[in-house]
Amino acid sequence: xxxxxxxxxxxxxxxxxxxxxxxxxxxxxxxxxxxxxxxxxxxxxxxxxxxxxxxxxxxxxxxxxxxxxxxxxxxxxxxxxxxxxxxxxxxxxxxxxxxxxxxxxxxxxxxxx
Numbered sequence: 001x002x003x004x005x006x007x008x009x010x011x012x013x014x015x016x017x018x019x020x021x022x023x024x025x026x027x028x029x030x031x032x033x034x035x036x037x038x039x040x041x042x043x044x045x046x047x048x049x050x051x052x053x054x055x056x057x058x059x060x061x062x063x064x065x066x067x068x069x070x071x072x073x074x075x076x077x078x079x080x081x082x083x084x085x086x087x088x089x090x091x092x093x094x095x096x097x098x099x100x101x102x103x104x105x106x107x108x109x110x111x112x113x
Contacts, residue, residue, distance in 0.1 A: 013101040046100035059112035068104025
């Protein structure tokens, strides 16, 4: 069974999102689930100490932490520690950075107009 928008994932089967991406020592691992002109959904796993340096995105980006903990800095705001089960939204075109204070997994949803 093939879908129109989702990829790299089984259809018509109950799945655990955090099991769909695995950890790799000293790396950031990603798995794209949706990639269209207006929406992207990607799963990530970060080993402890891995980071994504300051950058911006053309759409609003929601980070949902599925496991572990990350420190996220958005614009000039104080860093936020985001833990399992919580999420944060990073506004379009505003600089943001992520640092894995411990191993963590996240789902990133980016929406553009």
